[in-house]
Amino acid sequence: MRKNWLFCILIVSAAALLGQALVVGPSFQFTSIDFPGATLTRATGLNSEGQIVGRYVAGGAFHGFLLSQGTYSSIDVPGASYTIAHGINAEGQIVGRYAGAHGAGPRLSTERGKFHHS
Numbered sequence: 001m002r003k004n005w006l007f008c009i010l011i012v013s014a015a016a017l018l019g020q021a022l023v024v025g026p027s028f029q030f031t032s033i034d035f036p037g038a039t040l041t042r043a044t045g046l047n048s049e050g051q052i053v054g055r056y057v058a059g060g061a062f063h064g065f066l067l068s069q070g071t072y073s074s075i076d077v078p079g080a081s082y083t084i085a086h087g088i089n090a091e092g093q094i095v096g097r098y099a100g101a102h103g104a105g106p107r108l109s110t111e112r113g114k115f116h117h118s
Helices: 002-023
Strands: 040-046 052-058 061-068 071-075 082-088 094-100 103-111 114-117
Touching: 061 094
Parallel strands: 040 082, 061 082
Antiparallel strands: 040 052, 052 061, 052 082, 061 071, 082 094, 094 103, 103 114
16 A cells, blocks of 8 residues: 555656646747837837837828837838838848828838838
8 A cells, every 4th residue: 555655656746847847948038019109019020130020100100110129210111101011031121011102002122221112
């Protein structure tokens, strides 16, 4: 009887240790992303360098943004009624959409800080 009781304690202890080992993993930190002065901010892209792009609403209009090394930058195509950034690659090239004088739909990309339209 005593051997069975010790065996049960051993099994329960091993299961508890294994359970703890399965729970341990990488730790993550959650951070709020709020463009200064915006009523809404939504992140839509992240690259391997930790740069984040997305959109925010201010003054009733959508604007794109880049968050890089803790600094927010607004992305607005000149003359557009809205600009939205969707993604960013490791080189920092940003893709998205905007609405111009002829309506919505054109796509945009950036390279070295300049807009390219398609």
